[in-house]
Amino acid sequence: MTSQPLEFALTEPVVNATPQPLRTETEAARINFSLARSVLLAALLIGPLAFGAVEAWSWSCLILASLLALLFWAVGCVRMGSIRLVWSPLYLPLGMFLLLAIYQYFGHSTLAPSETRECLLKLAADALVFFLVLQLAETTPNRQWRGFGLGVCVYALGMALFAVLQFFSSRDEVYWSVKLPPGNVVFGPYVSHNHYAGLMEMLIPISAGFVFSLGKTPGLRRLLAVAVVVPVAAFLLSGSRGGMISLTVEAMILAIVLWRQGSGHRCSAVVGILVVALLAFLWMDPGAVSKRLETVFRPSHWSTGADFKSRLAVSLGSLGVLHDHVWLGTGLGSFETVYSRYQSFPSDLDWDHAHDDYAEALAETGLIGGILIVAAAALFLAGAFRNARRSESAAEWIQVGAAIGCCGLLFHSFMDFNFHIPANAMWFAACAALAQSRR
Secondary structure, eight states: OOOOOOOEEEEOOOOOOOOOOOOOOHHHHHHHHHHHHHHHHHHHHHGGTTTTHHOOOOOHHHHHHHHHHHHHHHHHHOOOOOOEEEOOOTTTHHHHHHHHHHHHHHTTTTHHHHHHHHHHHHHHHHHHHHHHHHHHHHHEEEEEEEEHHHHHHHHHHHHHHHHHHHHHOOTEEEEEEOOTTOOOOOOOOSHHHHHHHHHHHHHHHHHHHHHHHHTHHHHHHHHHTTTHHHHHHHHTTTTOOOHHHHHHHHHHHHHHHHHHOOHHHHHHHHHHHHHHHHHHHHHHOSSHHHHHHHHOOHHHHHHHHHHHHHHHHHHHHHHHHHHEEEEEEEOOOOOHGGGGOOSSSSOSSSSSSSHHHHHHHHHHHHHHHHHHHHHHHHHHHHHTTTTTGGGOHHHHHHHHHHHHHHHHHHHHTTTTTTGGSHHHHHHHOOOHHHHOOOO
């Protein structure tokens, strides 16, 4: 749901001049825009490899990368002689949410000022990534869209192969060298298997979308189908139950999209990919992972499982925070600081997150923040699948994949805190912009 780009000339206006068409990119502007795309892509690819960019040095690098991309984009606009802005309705709730966080920090209404400042910086960087990807995608040539789709396929395949190799050779260490305390379920470069699943929920649909766009090259399509099968099998091997449910939701959305297109052969391809991936997972699984995933299909476990009960109790405790801080919440990033006062069950664990991004957001930003989140989600869903009926080019299929990936992560956020993992949050911002871009 984007409108015609707005263009503002950077040269002296001519009085009574006739309206001019939108300016075309000059060679110098094109180079700067390509540099901006390259910087953003590098940040997206490197961020997950740095443990999801959860440490201060790594998320600081992501912020600097977004600022560098902004600089290249601005220089490109100067070289072109105008600023072309693509509008999105999502700017409104996103901007208001940023203003809410700014007020919390500078208005001293947060109970954890340093954490709110950190979250504000990360949020601003993600908003900047959304803005830049939206601006740059509108003028990206089809060749670069195809290159991006192929790059995501290769990246997802490499990430999956690395995760599987590490799973069988060094299950409690990241990169065979970083040993973590007991209780962490390591998978790939992530400390938590759930956050690995969150990343792959966005990469797999984009890879699948790109493969679907290769209708005229069946040989290459069959070859790249491996780049979907292996990541799905590795995804299941991660043992993330919330991830498995979210991937199922994504498959259902994709089935609806293909059904509306009347694309029966692609539906058969999806079923085939899922079956082969499931067989590959069962062949690799040592036994414990499938038993863990089976608990999703046993409702009795939901009421008796210690993990489920404790997470539900934390979410309900978050609503207790909301009861005492109705409108503005306790401040972004303050959950760990305030939750101990509302904890209703004995536990030796320090709950730094609610394992429910929405409950945590309500506690930290109040009803005002909750309303803005609902508005943003509604606006996103209203415009995300407008190209789904006529998907033919690589760009259109990648947009559909990005939209499905966002839906998967939005659903997974009811069960985890992927939006607090900087690399995953940046990928979500980029995917949301791709899904909203005007092609």
